[in-house]
Amino acid sequence: MSTFTITRAQLMDPSQGLNELSDIIIEDGVISKISKAGSTEPSSHQFDAQNTLLLPGLIDLSCHINSIVSETRAAARGGVSLLCTQPNSKPIVDTPADVSSIQQASDQANNSQILPLGALTQGLEGDQLANMVSLKQAGCIALSNARAPIKNALVLRRIMEYAKTHDILIMLTAEDHDLSANGKMHEGPTANRLGLAGIAEVAETTALAQQILLVELTGCRVHFSQISCARSVEMIKAAQDKGLPISADVAIANLLYSDCDVNGFDSTFHVQPPLRSEQDRKALLAGINDGILAICSNHQARDIAAKKAPFAAAEPGMSTLDSWLSMMLTLVAKGELELNSMINACSILPAKILGLEAGLKEQQQANLVIVDQAADVCFGADDLASIGKNNPVLGEPLKGKVCLTLSYGCEVFRA
Amino acid sequence: MTRHSDPTQVQLTADGRLKHFLTTEGLSKDLLTEILDLADSFISTQERAVKKVPLLRGKTVVNLFFENSTRTRSTFELAAKRLSADILNLDIARSATSKGETLMDTLWNLEAMYSDMFVVRHADSGAAHFIAEQVTPGVAIINAGDGRHAHPTQAMLDMLTIRRHKGTLEGQTVAIVGDILHSRVARSQIHALHTLGAKEIRVIGPATLVPKEMEELGAKIYFDMEQGLADVDVVIMLRLQKERMSDALLPSEGEYFKLYGLTEAKLTLAKPDAIVMHPGPINRGVEIDSAVADGDQSVILNQVSYGIAVRMAVMAMAMSGQAAEQAAQKNESQETTGDDA
Numbered sequence: 150m151s152t153f154t155i156t157r158a159q160l161m162d163p164s165q166g167l168n169e170l171s172d173i174i175i176e177d178g179v180i181s182k183i184s185k186a187g188s189t190e191p192s193s194h195q196f197d198a199q200n201t202l203l204l205p206g207l208i209d210l211s212c213h214i215n216s217i218v219s220e221t222r223a224a225a226r227g228g229v230s231l232l233c234t235q236p237n238s239k240p241i242v243d244t245p246a247d248v249s250s251i252q253q254a255s256d257q258a259n260n261s262q263i264l265p266l267g268a269l270t271q272g273l274e275g276d277q278l279a280n281m282v283s284l285k286q287a288g289c290i291a292l293s294n295a296r297a298p299i300k301n302a303l304v305l306r307r308i309m310e311y312a313k314t315h316d317i318l319i320m321l322t323a324e325d326h327d328l329s330a331n332g333k334m335h336e337g338p339t340a341n342r343l344g345l346a347g348i349a350e351v352a353e354t355t356a357l358a359q360q361i362l363l364v365e366l367t368g369c370r371v372h373f374s375q376i377s378c379a380r381s382v383e384m385i386k387a388a389q390d391k392g393l394p395i396s397a398d399v400a401i402a403n404l405l406y407s408d409c410d411v412n413g414f415d416s417t418f419h420v421q422p423p424l425r426s427e428q429d430r431k432a433l434l435a436g437i438n439d440g441i442l443a444i445c446s447n448h449q450a451r452d453i454a455a456k457k458a459p460f461a462a463a464e465p466g467m468s469t470l471d472s473w474l475s476m477m478l479t480l481v482a483k484g485e486l487e488l489n490s491m492i493n494a495c496s497i498l499p500a501k502i503l504g505l506e507a508g509l510k511e512q513q514q515a516n517l518v519i520v521d522q523a524a525d526v527c528f529g530a531d532d533l534a535s536i537g538k539n540n541p542v543l544g545e546p547l548k549g550k551v552c553l554t555l556s557y558g559c560e561v562f563r564a
Numbered sequence: 565m566t567r568h569s570d571p572t573q574v575q576l577t578a579d580g581r582l583k584h585f586l587t588t589e590g591l592s593k594d595l596l597t598e599i600l601d602l603a604d605s606f607i608s609t610q611e612r613a614v615k616k617v618p619l620l621r622g623k624t625v626v627n628l629f630f631e632n633s634t635r636t637r638s639t640f641e642l643a644a645k646r647l648s649a650d651i652l653n654l655d656i657a658r659s660a661t662s663k664g665e666t667l668m669d670t671l672w673n674l675e676a677m678y679s680d681m682f683v684v685r686h687a688d689s690g691a692a693h694f695i696a697e698q699v700t701p702g703v704a705i706i707n708a709g710d711g712r713h714a715h716p717t718q719a720m721l722d723m724l725t726i727r728r729h730k731g732t733l734e735g736q737t738v739a740i741v742g743d744i745l746h747s748r749v750a751r752s753q754i755h756a757l758h759t760l761g762a763k764e765i766r767v768i769g770p771a772t773l774v775p776k777e778m779e780e781l782g783a784k785i786y787f788d789m790e791q792g793l794a795d796v797d798v799v800i801m802l803r804l805q806k807e808r809m810s811d812a813l814l815p816s817e818g819e820y821f822k823l824y825g826l827t828e829a830k831l832t833l834a835k836p837d838a839i840v841m842h843p844g845p846i847n848r849g850v851e852i853d854s855a856v857a858d859g860d861q862s863v864i865l866n867q868v869s870y871g872i873a874v875r876m877a878v879m880a881m882a883m884s885g886q887a888a889e890q891a892a893q894k895n896e897s898q899e900t901t902g903d904d905a
């Protein structure tokens with residue numbers, strides 16, 4: 150039996166109201182004991198976590214990954230224990246064989262472990278249902294159509310009815326592709342000044358309204374990925390208050406940046422969904438501080454050539470996994486995000502949405518992260534494990550240094 | 565937590581001189597006036613038998629047009645030649661990038677030919693700005709139109725036209741009519757008019773073609789052309805592209821002309837001495853009636869001849885800004901070396 154002891158850690162788990170200096174013993178990857186600091190016998194295999202925070206490991210509800218080894222390593226460095234990968238990889242994940250090849254690659258990489266999302270429709274083309282039950286049986290934790298359009302409301306209704314029948318969680322992005330057509334950034338004063346085609350708020354909210362009504366009809370459990378507008382937060386909250394089985398997350402980019410950041414035509418800020426107004430950013434942060442929304446990395450590594458082009462021609466996406474936790478802790482340091490809300494949004498709530506064990510409890514798999522919350526960090530391109538250097542924080546001062554990450558009890562990163 | 569270069573500042577040297585010409589936004593009144601004054605002085609040289617001046621002698625200018633435009637390209641070519649530069653015309657729209665070469669590949673190839681200036685037209689907003697950030701120091705970029713963002717030389721030739729016909733830009737009421745949404749010309753005009761002291765800038769068109777955010781640039785929106793034209797000094801008509809009908813932005817050319825076409829009757833609502841402008845090429849009977857286009861108040865053809873002078877002015881200024889910056893950096897590095905020794 151392998152035993153690993155973590156001593157003198159400030160353990161925080163808002164799901165149980167925990168905020169205590171603790172020792173933790175992990176045996177064969179399972180948390181066997183959580184006790185007051187100082188109550189544990191010294192062991193040969195131990196980690197002194199003095200002056201650091203010990204949090205439940207981050208669970209990323211959405212990232213886009215092609216290179217499993219490098220990107221799961223980036224996740225481990227960013228404090229992520231488990232990550233849901235969107236099915237729009239190469240190849241598209243729409244058969245059980247695709248699922249098992251991802252699982253095998255994830256096992257072999259031995260970094261943060263992947264929870265694959267399967268495609269909702271065949272080839273993500275939006276018109277024919279994928280073998281949803283087979284994908285679930287193969288190990289997909291949920292199904293998603295990435296950001297690809299679903300042909301029409303009828304197909305969406307059928308998807309929800311079928312998913313409801315077999316108790317499958319589906320993840321949707323709210324986007325009316327006719328309204329957002331050709332848009333490159335948030336429709337507003339900045340887009341008008343720069344002459345970039347805008348994506349109006351209604352491209353998201355009209356789709357969201359339709360999807361919520363279909364949830365009401367079908368009773369299907371739906372998670373909305375990467376909402377970006379203040380109005381969407383209101384709509385999600387109203388639907389939850391009515392008792393509908395829905396949840397939602399926000400991409401970290403939309404919490405850090407607004408459309409004003411596109412001012413210099415910097416293609417790093419070309420993302421989907423687009424960076425919205427400062428008012429939207431504030432409302433999304435409030436939604437997280439109120440416990441309504443989760444946070445995802447929405448990580449998307451792009452090579453240099455894909456981003457080295459005029460804004461509209463550059464591929465959308467931002468590489469965020471390496472710096473995900475530091476980005477969030479920087480928002481905490483600035484007073485924009487509450488620490489407990491942050492932990493809830495990137496670990497507790499995602500676990501509940503996915504139906505996994507939430508928080509830090511005895512007899513659970515050890516998914517945890519130790520982070521020095523007060524440490525100043527600054528990422529350079531060479532510090533990123535991700536192949537995507539399209540990360541906007543390069544060279545920027547951030548707060549929070551990840552010291553240790555465990556995924557299913559395995560040490561996947563140590564600083 | 566931001567880290568972007570201000571698009572309006574990329575075009576200036578440390579001491580505020582023009583080194584690229586990417587947008588009229590953010591440039592000072594003095595600098596815009598300097599462009600107009602220099603262009604004015606070139607107009608007189610254009611009337612001479614020998615039209616060349618030696619300001620760009622020995623320099624190589626490359627016309628890099630990713631979108632076709634015979635007219636704009638020709639005026640840039642003529643402007644470069646009258647400044648005594650060597651000029652190379654590259655019709656990229658039909659060559660390199662269609663063979664899979666990226667914009668960056670094209671640029672690196674051209675730089676290897678030791679060019680001194682690129683005149684760039686591209687369908688993507690921000691393309692000229694992107695290229696200016698990527699090129700070797702010392703190479704000047706002149707924006708000949710990028711997406712919907714900016715067409716600064718067109719705007720400056722329009723400013724020169726107004727100044728020459730009205731004496732000044734200050735206190736003028738200017739109406740811009742038509743497809744404001746897709747117009748890089750309108751955006752550049754609005755910034756320039758604002759800085760140069762126009763009294764009122766009006767944009768006229770249906771809501772499908774006039775974004776409400778234009779108000780934040782300092783323009784007043786009119787959906788009704790009769791109201792919008794009342795007592796204006798200058799009427800600028802914009803070209804209407806045929807695609808606007810298929811994109812469901814407008815029902816038909818006929819209905820557009822009825823509501824927003826400039827006729828002699830509508831023009832009487834403007835001041836009696838109002839001038840009529842158009843960046844060309846005009847669609848007779850779509851946005852402008854022939855009688856107005858060819859009428860006494862039209863200065864459309866004058867705009868074309870001023871265009872060469874304005875392009876000569878910005879090319880000369882940008883090249884001299886680049887030379888000054890290179891010289892300053894050379895001095896700086898020599899001083900540093902001196903300290904070490």
